[in-house]
Amino acid sequence: MSVKDLFANSYWGKLFKRDKTLFVIIFLFFALSVFSNLIKLDTTPFYTYGFYAHKSPPQEDYTFYEVRYNNDRLLFLSHSWEQAHFVMDFDPLALYTTARVKGTTGQMGDYLENHWAPKHPRFRSVVPYLYPRSSAFDSFPGWYKRYLSQQTDEPVKDIYVLQKKVRFLESGYVEEITSDTALVIH
Numbered sequence: 001m002s003v004k005d006l007f008a009n010s011y012w013g014k015l016f017k018r019d020k021t022l023f024v025i026i027f028l029f030f031a032l033s034v035f036s037n038l039i040k041l042d043t044t045p046f047y048t049y050g051f052y053a054h055k056s057p058p059q060e061d062y063t064f065y066e067v068r069y070n071n072d073r074l075l076f077l078s079h080s081w082e083q084a085h086f087v088m089d090f091d092p093l094a095l096y097t098t099a100r101v102k103g104t105t106g107q108m109g110d111y112l113e114n115h116w117a118p119k120h121p122r123f124r125s126v127v128p129y130l131y132p133r134s135s136a137f138d139s140f141p142g143w144y145k146r147y148l149s150q151q152t153d154e155p156v157k158d159i160y161v162l163q164k165k166v167r168f169l170e171s172g173y174v175e176e177i178t179s180d181t182a183l184v185i186h
Contacts (some may be wrong), residue, residue: 061177065090065097066162069148070155085151093161095132096140097182106131141185159185 007013016023067075067089077086099106109131117127141159148156161183167175 061165061167063163063165065093065182066164066179067093067148068160068162069152070157072160073152075148075152088147089151092140093144093183096137096144097161097163099132099137100183145185157186159183161185 008017012023012027015026069075075089077083077089095106099109104110112127112130117124145156145159148159160181162179163182164179165177167177169175
């Protein structure tokens with residue numbers, strides 16, 4: 001079978017025979033998408049690298065939360081498909097602990113109040129509804145216990161959140177620098 005026969009029997013060959021205009025449009029989109037991916041140029045929402053992730057610069061130290069519940073049981077997600085649970089387990093927790101330590105409504109509230117609202121004065125009255133208020137932060141401990149109870153399929157009586165700071169050694173091992181209690185919920 002020749003290359004010409006392979007092309008004629010392929011999707012591209014059949015499309016070329018039926019509708020040359022559509023062939024050109026789809027082929028150009030395909031070729032430009034491949035080219036833009038090769039040079040890592042953001043062209044459409046589907047291939048926008050910065051939309052889904054960003055580069056994390058190397059750091060000397062890394063900080064993370066470790067959640068323990070019911071007499072020192074570790075909250076652990078063993079599979080990558082549980083990433084959504086990981087985000088729901090730790091992102092609200094990080095927002096809550098950061099906001100409580102700094103005494104603010106969190107990064108989003110600070111940004112909206114101090115940077116976005118002055119640039120958009122017509123929307124200033126809506127801004128307080130776009131981020132969690134102190135009443136939401138007050139109800140967080142009860143909500144978090146109920147949420148972890150659903151995730152672990154058992155009643156959660158107490159939660160201890162440790163904020164750990166670690167460093168990667170040249171050998172590839174991890175050295176724990178600090179481990180402080182960030183939050184206790186009874």
